[in-house]
Amino acid sequence: MLRKRLGPLGTAGAIGATVVVLVAVFGPLAAPYDPTAVDFNHVLSRPFTAGHLLGTDQLGRDVLARLLFGARTTLAAGLASTLLGTLLGLPLGVVSGYLRGPVDVVIMRIVDVMLAFPFLLLAVGLAAISGPSLPNAIVALGVGQVPAIARVARGATLSVRDLEYVQAARVNGERGAVIMRRQVLPNILSPVIVQTTVAIPGNIVGAAILSFLGLGVQPPTADWGAMLAQAEDYLNQSVWLGVFPGICIFVAALSFNLLGDGVRDALDPRRVLL
Amino acid sequence: MTLTRCSSAAGDPRKRAALRSTALTAIATAIPLALATACSSPSSGPAASSTTTTNATQGGTVTVGLPDAPDSLDPTTASTLVGRTVFANFCYKLYDIDSGLTIVPELAAALPQVSPDGLTYTIQLKPNVKFNDGTPLTAQAAVKTLNWYLTNPLSVRAPELHGVQTVTATGPLTVVIHLAKPFAPLTSILADRSGMILSQTQLTKMGNNFAKDPVCVGPFQFSSRPSLDTIILTKSPYFYDKQDVHLSKVIFQVVSDPSTMAADLESGEIQVADAVTPQNVSAIENNAQTAIQSQYSLGYQGLDFNVGNVHGSLNAPGVANNPFAKYPALRQAFEDTINRQQLNQVAFDGQYTPGCTPIPPNSPWAVSITCPGQDIAQAKALIKQTGLATPVHVTLMVDNTPLSVQIGTIIQAMAKPAGFDVALQPTEFTTALTKAEDGNFEMFQIGWSGRIDPDQNIYSDWYPKSGLNYTGANYANLDTLLTQARESTDQTARHTLYHQIVNVLENERNIIYLWYDKNILGLRKNVTGVQFFADGLVRLATASIG
Amino acid sequence: MLWAILRRAVIAVVTLLLATIVVFAAVHALPGGPAVALSAETVNPVAIAASAHRYGFDQPLVVQYIKWFSAVLHGQLGTSPITSLSVTEQLSQRIPITLELAIGSLLLGIVVGVPAGVIAAANPGKAVDWIASGLALGGLSIPHFWFGIIMILIFAVHLHVLPSGGFVPIPQGLGSNLSHMLLPAIVLGTGLAAVLMRQTRASVIEALGADYVRTARAKGLPEWQVIWVHALRNSLITVVTVIGLQLGGLIAGIVTVEEVFTIPGIGQLTLNAVYQRDYPTLQGVVLLTAAGYIVANLLVDVSYTLINPRISRRPG
DSSP: OHHHHHHHHHHHHHHHHHHHHHHHHHHHHHOSSOTTOOOTTSTTOOTTBTTBTTOBOTTSOBHHHHHHHHHHHHHHHHHHHHHHHHHHHHHHHHHHHHHOHHHHHHHHHHHHHHHTSOHHHHHHHHHHHHOOOHHHHHHHHHHHHHHHHHHHHHHHHHHHTTSHHHHHHHHTTOOHHHHIIIIIHHHTHHHHHHHHHHHHHHHHHHHHHHHHTTOSSOTTSOOHHHHHHHHGGGTTTOTHHHHHHHHHHHHHHHHHHHHHHHHHHHHOTTOOOO | OOOOOOOOSOOOHHHHHHIIIIITOOOOOOOSSSOGGGGOOOOOSSOOBOOOOTTOOOOOEEEEEESSOOOOSSTTTOOOHHHHHHHHHHOOBSEEEOTTSOEEESSBSSSOEEOTTSOEEEEEBOSSOBOTTSOBOOHHHHHHHHHHHHHOTTOSSGGGGTTEEEEEEEETTEEEEEESSOOTTHHHHTTTGGGBOOOHHHHHHHGGGGGGSOOOSSSEEEEEEEETTEEEEEEOSSOTTGGGOOOSEEEEEEOOSHHHHHHHHHHTSOSEESSOOGGGHHHHHHSTTEEEEEEEOSOEEEEEEOSSOSSOTTSOOOOOSSHHHHOHHHHHHHHHHOOHHHHHHHHHTTOSEEOSSSSOTTSTTOOOOOOOOOOHHHHHHHHHHHTOOSSEEEEEEEESSHHHHHHHHHHHHHHGGGTEEEEEEEEOHHHHHHHHHHTOOSEEEEEEOOOSSTHHHHHHHHSTTOTTOTTOOOOHHHHHHHHHHHHOOOHHHHHHHHHHHHHHHHHHOSEEEEEEOEEEEEEETTEEOOEEOTTOOEEOTTOEEO | OHHHHHHHHHHHHHHHHHHHHHHHHHHHHSSSOHHHHHTTTTOOHHHHHHHHHHHTTTSOHHHHHHHHHHHHHTTOOOBOTTTOSBHHHHHHHHHHHHHHHHHHHHHHHHHHHHHHHHHHHHSTTSHHHHHHHHHHHHHHHSOHHHHHHHHIIIIIIISOSSOSSOOOOGGGOHHHHHHHHHHHHHHHHHHHHHHHHHHHHHHHHHHHTSHHHHHHHHTTOOHHHIIIIIIHHHHHHHHHHHHHHHHHHHHHHHHHHHHHTTOOSHHHHHHHHHHTTOHHHHHHHHHHHHHHHHHHHHHHHHHHHHHOTTOOSOOO
């Protein structure tokens, strides 16, 4: 049934995403080494050398182990920031769309201002104030997510607020907050879910960008973006160091993109919302 | 183990900016006072300059790649290393250094005459020298420049010239400097930016905007700065040795990514690459048209412990609230976990030099001691003696660039088996400096650009209430030694004093010195006559391109 | 229609104003200051204080903001305490570079993405559709900084056909300028092409099922005209919307690409300004970016009304 709703590609995406999540959760248990264990006698070993399926990096750490543990941090960042963005943006959009008037204007201007600042600057600023860290990266990405979710939520709220059952609830004297929670929210789930799912791959890549620039997880924690940053100096001889983490990010983003497509096709086939 | 050296596809421009602007700003200073013969120094590493041929090719343009952008082109306010490379080609100083790290006269005619009490310096200027706007170099110009450095509120040269009371001209080419207290490093200071003499006509015209069109004495003159990243110099028609200047144009171009710089050198887009990183050395050496010149530097890199910085480095030290401050033996334990050779090998492909003093081995002032090796057993024993529970949790602040983070990771890994749990705190550079000054850290991996005079590598770091005394050092016996060494005019006495000083530093371990960077220059083989000394500056006065 | 544009313009200005306040406040919240970055070597309190006084950093924040703002209104963006160059000078040097990169990527994205989407929509389910859609999905999922590194590895390091980074101004050689811009524009344009392709495909498919298309076909218009002229024209709105929405991502992408390819543009300037606490430059740059973004969005809104005069409201 899922396959029918999601379509073949969407199902493939769902499977891929599930695999990625499983790897993130359970992969570290299967890791052959501690991802932070250095071995100065075996730096930059090629893949398939004894004991290291995917080789070692410039400090002798096992690449496979770091990829497995890296799945955890990259995925956690991507999912947590999406969740944060939704938690912040959804109420903003709903309140704005429901109340309209001056509240709407103010909230939407705030959202516009947020839109004018790329999440990158926010991440840099946070890093400069309280040091780069995974939480800071998540906040930066999540806040960067807010305008899109808020707009979608607002648009969807606008289209349901004048429907009969909502009018009826208002006439009955129900308070705005209750209406928003009970009537509006359940009926705008579709576009919100679509937007949320669609945002995940962007945040996964965004998290990788931030740790690539040194603004995310801190060493020695393994992270795909950070691994790419460190690999840059060694690409001439040890190409694999720069290839494997990139492939991982690509596969994760691809899976969630396919999943997002499937979800969108299932819930919003007319693509009214972008 | 095959540790191969590779060029990278892309890098972090902040890395270079951070390393260069503070930690490695090598300001050349000179061996103090006039006793040059007594200070003959050992060779400063592999061939640093090629000889010029009298029939060198005339004309041509050389583009020099710089790792980051020079800041202000006004010596009054300049503070970057790359800026000094540019200055070295268009803004000559009273004194300079030669390949043996000896101070030699540049705009001065000879080394200064110093009064026996060390309070009066008399400097003769070279005759018939013109600024690059045609006006003559006179004692008046030198006096006005030095006073400008001393009194202009924006001047960052003033603290370097501290102790100078008056500067006067007692003849058309005679300058007299009077000090309040003897200050041995003064001549070395005049062999750096504080000794750069500015055209008075131009200074009067431009004032604080001198950087927009600076005019000094030099083989090349400032032509234009079309962007922050590009500086163009052209051959000066007024230079006193212009017959020995071969190039007609020099372009300084910022290429902030080290591997792009290496690639540009190999493709010929640039002809000189300043600040080549260890990972790019082999690619340049293996290319038939390029070569590497490697030079010792004047500075050091090490680990600062916050021992006494409780109210800020400029205020009176106290006792910091961390295990390293409370248990000095813990600092020794930490030093025992570090294998300096391995650190150099893994992080820098063996290209740099491990060490444990603030004075690099090529300096005539080098104090040679045996560096402690890695001794995990002793480290464990020392920790046990302190009674602290293992693992001992400590934090290490590093610059937020891949290389510094890597170094921190290596130190972290080395300290672990002994019972230290090191938490890395990669911190953006300016923030890190603020925190260091405020005493808001436990360990900080930081270096110093270095000067020739050992006083300038040690005093500001260890003397209480000095700006760079991040560790809050406060040792009365050391203070006495430092002051004596700074004021003494007796070379031999100074050598002895610095031996004693280094021994105290090794014992107290507020700073654990770890290695000395090398200045690595990349050149295309058809560029000759480039003078590259341990101060890391690229001098093109006698260079030519064939 | 004019009212709508005017209203939008006013909103844009208000947003810009708010943006400047946010920037100003945020920048000054960063620890340390330009004096710290400048005097790293000497920590001379006198020089720091003098520098602070010269640039007015010792005055209350509100005063500083007002002064800066009124200067901006006169076209003065101040002087960088780090480099002594005027902010306007630095910006005017770098804007053309980033603009070239941005426009190049946009063009590439549009030129590749839109036709691909149309072709795919005209042949739904066939091989060409699968290939195009697959490539688009790939382009969407690939992290562009990694893509850039791989491109550099292949084309610069191994094949030696393209430079690995940097920038050559046009006066110094158009060919060299373009060869330096090619990889960065490709990297940046790929994501946009992917999004545009998918969006165009969806819109055109939908348009092809509409009445007016059937009418056009019934009239006997050639198929290519039906697709490329009629269906596409009505899909342009969504295309333009997408471009508008992608602009924000483009800005972030520019910063990363400029860093990977070491292009001396606005992105690089921004990062450096943050690290050096170069307040005037940072304020100038962010102001510029926000203004550019707001203006671009304004243009998107205006082009809506031009493409389809019936629409005077942004959808959603």
